[in-house]
Amino acid sequence: MNPNLKKSVWPVLLAVALTATGTALIRANKVETTSVERTPMPVAATVYREQSTYTRQASYLGIVRAGSDSVVGFEVAGVLIAMQAAEGMRVAPGDTLAQLGTDRRQARLDAASATFNRVAAERAQAEARAERIARLVEDGSASAQDYDDARYAAQALLAAERTAAAQRQSAQLELDKSTLRAPYEAVVAERLVQTGAVVAPGTPVLRLVTAAGREAHIGVPAKVARNLVVGNTYPLLLQGQEVIAPLRSIRDDLDPATLTVGAVLDIPEGTSVAVGESVVLKVSETVASSGGWLPVTALLEASRGLWDVLTISVDEEGKQRAHRESVEILYTRGNEVFVRGTLPSDVAVVASGLQRISPGDLVEPIFSAAATRPGT
Structure with a gap:
């Protein structure tokens, strides 16, 4: 064979071999990187059902007062020579409290x-x-x-x-x-003058509060006051514990400082509470506003004070996919929120794990026993 011809054939054969090898590699790589349809992700789901009203628990702060809280003094003038009453002392009607010369x-x-x-x-x-x-x-x-x-x-x-x-x-x-006596069964709350002082008629000497009979004085909005019924019982929160107290009276005037109406409830006998303690009245109110309840875990914070939820709907291929909707929170109750927004009624909503899902993902909703399926 001609040596020159032999030298020219080898490069051609090498090029053909490299081309064939590259083509095979490209085909192999194409097969391996072709995307595969993801399997639906199981998610906890609940059903959003729209309603025209919701009930909320409103709390109103008040104060505990004694049934009778008064200051007492002498009807005549004189020098105070003795003070038998001490702060915290329980006295009965007629007991000697103080003495003038x-x-x-x-x-x-x-x-x-x-x-x-x-x-x-x-x-x-x-x-x-x-x-x-x-x-x-x-x-x-x-x-x-x-x-x-x-x-x-x-x-x-x-x-x-x-x-x-x-x-x-x-x-x-x-x-x-000249002898000051207790007008009723009470507890001496405060001594206002000391022995040796010259007192005029009517000068406050002692402050007395009744030993029994505590009242809760609570200011509520006028609209709420109109829904309260005298004689009915309402829950009060005292020192973290709930007690049931009857409503004794509602004032007719509006407090100009707080713009509230005063309500007086009788605290049950035997309740351990001190005069001046805070007390909270809990009242159920019906609010006319359309929306529905969702678990807090179904919400994902969005911009402008709104929140995102992922609804579950069937696409054109009959597969269930997640879709983003926006809502606003109207009321929070424990682990639930009352919301309204762009989502329709009777729609399935992802109840938790929103960080693992993106809009458009295939999902497989799993409903708990408390959450029925849409349309049921």
Whole structure:
């Protein structure tokens, strides 16, 4: 063979071999990288059902007050010489709380008593004289004028005796009012003056609250107040525990500071609660707004205050795919939210695991026992 021809054939054969090898590799690679349709992903699902209203639990803050909370003081002036009441002490009606000095009032009472005794003696003497003169008039030993003078003198002394008795009673009352006594069964909440102080009539000395009978005073909006019924019971939250209390009254006026109406509920006897504690009234309210309930886990935060949900619908090929819809939250209740948005009623919604799914993905909804399938 010609050596030159032999040299020219080898490059041609090498090129043909490389071309065949490359073609085979390209075909092999094409087969391996061809995409395969993904299998549907199992997802927890629930059903969104639209409704025209929803019920929410509204809470209104109030304060615990005593059935009677008052300040007491003396009706007369004087120097406070003793204070038997101490803060936190329980007192019964008539118990001594405080004492004013009584020296002057005792002297005034003694003088009034002496005056009464003197006038009473003079009145008795005048009546006896009038009786004697009456007998003398019968036998002619005394004139009718003498009898009239004796009789009218006895009547004048009787009037003076009554005046002296009233003065003695007034002095006794002032002496009695020098002692401050408990008007009802109560607990001493606060001492407002100290021993040795000069107090005027009506000066607050002690603050008393009733030992029993606690009330919840709560301000509610006027619209809510119109739906409350006096005599019905409502739940109160006290120290984290719920108690049922009857509604005693609703005020007719609107508080200008809070723009609320006052409601008063009687806290049941035996409830351990202190005056001044906070109390919460829980009221169920029906709100007229269309929407539906979804679990919190069915929502994915979006922009502009909205939230995304993934609905499940059948495509043209009869396969179930996820589709994005936007909603807004109207009310939150535990692990549920009441929402409204672009999703239709009676549609299946992905209940959880939204981070694993994208719109358009094939899904296989799995409904829990509580969530029925759409259309059922």
